[in-house]
Amino acid sequence: MIKASLKLASSFRNKMILIFFAITIVPFIVFAYYAYMKSIEGIQNANATFSMSYLQQAKANFETYLTQVNDRINDLIGNKSLQAWLDREPESQEEEEAFAVDMLALVYQHMPQVDALRVRVYPMRPSLYPNYMNTMGVSPQVEREAWFQASSESVVPTWHLTMPEQGLYGRPLLTYVKRFTGLNDRKPRGLVVTDLAEDHLRRFFSPSRRMEGQKFLIVGQDGTVLFDSNENEWTGRPVPSKRFMEISEKASEGAETLHMDGEEKLITYAKMNSEPWTVVSLTPLHAMTHPIKTMNNLLIVFLAIYLICSVGVVIYITMNFTQPVAKLVRLMRKLEKGEFDYKGPTSSREDEIGWLYRGFESMTRKIEALIDQTTLSERKKKELELQVLSHQINPHFLYNTLESIRWKAENHGRSDIGEMVSALGNLLRLSLNQGKDITTVGREVDQVKAYVQIEQARMGMPLRVLYFFDEDMLSLPFTRLLLQPLVENAIHHSIRDNFEKGKVILSGYVEERDIVIEIIDNGRGIPDSVLRQLDSEETDSKAGRRQGVGLRNVNERLKLYFGAGYKLSIETGAGMGTKITLRHPVLENEEPEEAGGIQNAN
Known part of the structure; x- marks a missing residue:
């Protein structure tokens, strides 16, 4: 399966398709996703800023309202008649009934100023005022309830949440309970109990109609919801997010996106200054992103059209570009097989x-x-190669014959003939090189010296041939039979007519990775006809073959072995002599034999 997938991906056509989708569809999808996420982020940030601003204003208004309620309650507590009536407990039923009438009238008189659902004044011992308590619709045994006892013992006001099934009005009530004492002493007189209904709270915390599912909460210090603007859905229950409680404990206000009640919501919160409560705004993300749903649907339609057009472009590219290339690939494979x-x-x-x-x-x-x-x-x-091999017929026989001639010449006192025969033997030995194509620069120079010695003996006059070679290059590998033909050409065709003044100079050095050998003479130069025939395919004239065979042989061998860049470089002209430059690469892997001839066979 993996191999098949790799083979499929290695196809040029498939690569083109993948590249096309990578540079068209993928960037478009990435850009669309990026734009969508940035739109969501922008909407969230804008909504968070707006919600926080609204929440801060609503919190300030609500705290002002609570302060006003507390001030009106203090006015009620400061009433001298109320203080007097609660200064002592009733001694008879008639006094308790009169107390009930007077107290209820006083409370009803101050209720509009307090701006609450109900305001009630409880004596410290409600059981002693049964008629008064029953008239308010409260059991005289209310003093046994936990909230009453806690408020009776607290010097600071407390809040008490009454749930619908417990409330007189069938809905949750947030009750403000404040214990008060005498005006001139610290003796507790009673409790002022003020009920705030959801209508009073909704005046300050009302969700926007444009945001479906938005709600406001008032959360107590223990995480209990004291008010829920959405039909008291969570009122009396803990906030359904431990993460929110952890975050709200670290900062007094902020905005977060959390998963709550089965969906993602944008939550902004701010803690109140006067009460240990936190005012919270919850907005579902889908309500905020609703305005861009139409744009998303349009984007999907556009993407589908774009995908269809892209497929059409891919088909066009495949038919007009990749298939012709695939045809060329098949032809190239036939070409690889030699067809x-x-x-x-x-x-x-x-x-x-x-x-x-x-x-x-x-x-x-x-x-x-x-x-x-x-x-x-x-x-x-x-x-x-056949021309070279033609000179290798029975070399031991030739060496032994020449050695016999040299021995007989020396016995008859003809040392000159002996030296000439010895030089000829060395020349043959170095030329044949045991049948190997690779020799050394030193052996090639020795071969030239043997040839010059034979020519001097044959002509009966000295030849001026000078040698200038770097010592460290004499042991480098070198192709055999390259120098002797060039020196022979210089002697016979350049300085032959003037041996007294003529001279030949051989010099060699290593330049970068090449062996460079120069053969310079001061003769009459090489004719243009020979130079023109040097690189021609055929040699027609017999004179041309006689005069240029050495140069041509060396030049052809260099090109065959090392390429056209290593052919002979010739500078010549009438009256200026000839300079032939031979370049030969330094061979790394050849191990030519050291200088020395083939031993005579017995």
Whole structure:
């Protein structure tokens, strides 16, 4: 499965399709997603800023309202009649009934000023005022309830939440309980109990109609919801998010996106200054993102159309570009197998594909020409090798015969003949090189010296041949039979007519990775006809072959072995002599034998 997937992905056509989708569809999707996320983020930030501003204003108004309620309650507590009536407990039923009438009238008189659902004044011992308590619809045994006892013992006002099933009005009531004492002493007189209904709280915390599902909460210090603007859905229950409680404990206000009640909500909160409560705004994210749903639907439609158009473009590219390239690939595979006998591809297109087809056809024809040229070169190389091998017939017999001639010449007192025969033997030994193509620069120079010695003996006069070689290059590997033909050419065709003044200079050095050897003479130079025939394919005239065979042989061998960059460089002219530069690469992997001849066979 994996191999099949890799093979599928390696196809040029499939790569083009993948690249096309990568540079068109993927960036579009990424951009659309990025734009969508940034839109959501912008809407959240804007809504969080607006909600926080609204929450801060609503909190300030609510705290002002609570302060006003507390001030009106203090006015009621400061009433001298109320203080007097609660200064002592009733001694008879008639006094308790009179107390009830007077107290209820006083409370009803102050209720509009307090701006609350109900205001009630409880004596410290309600059980002693049964008629008064029953008239208010409260059991005289209320003093046994936990909230009453806690408020009776607290010097600071307390709050008490009454749930619907417990409330007189069938809805939750947030009750403010304040214990008060005498005006001139610290003796507790009673409790003022003020009930705030949800209508009073909704005046300050009302959700926007444009935000579906938005609600406001008032959360107590223990996490209990004291007020829920959405029909008291969570009133009396803990906030359904421990994460929110952890966050709200660390900061007095803030905005977070949390998962609550089964959906993501934007939560803004602010703690009140006068009470240990936290005012909270909850807005579902889907309500905020509703305005961009239409844009998202339009984006999806556009993406579908864009995808269809992209598929069409892919089909067009496949038919007009990748399939022609695939056809070329199949032809190239045939070419790899050596199948040249097929009809080449043709195309009249003027674009890059047409150029590719025509270039492939031209390349095929050039390959065929190069193969033919290589075959011809190999044939010429074999011919040159056969010429060299023709000189290797029974070398031991020749060496032994020459050695016998030298021995007899010396016995008859003809040392000059002996030296000439010895030089000839060395020349043959160095030329044959035990049948190997690679010798050393030193052995090639020794061969030249042996040849010069024979020429001097044959002509009966000295030849001025000078040698200048770096010592460290004499041991470098070198192709045999390259220098002697060039020196022979210089002696016989340049300085032959003036041996007294003529001279030949051989010098060698290493330049970068090449061995450079220069053969310079002060003779009459090389004729232009010979130079023109040096790189020609055929030599027609017999004179041309006689005069240029040495140069041609060396030049051809250098090109065959090392390439056209290593052919001979010749500078010549009438009256200026000749300078031949031979370049030979330094061979790393060859290990030629040290200088020394083949031992005579017995």
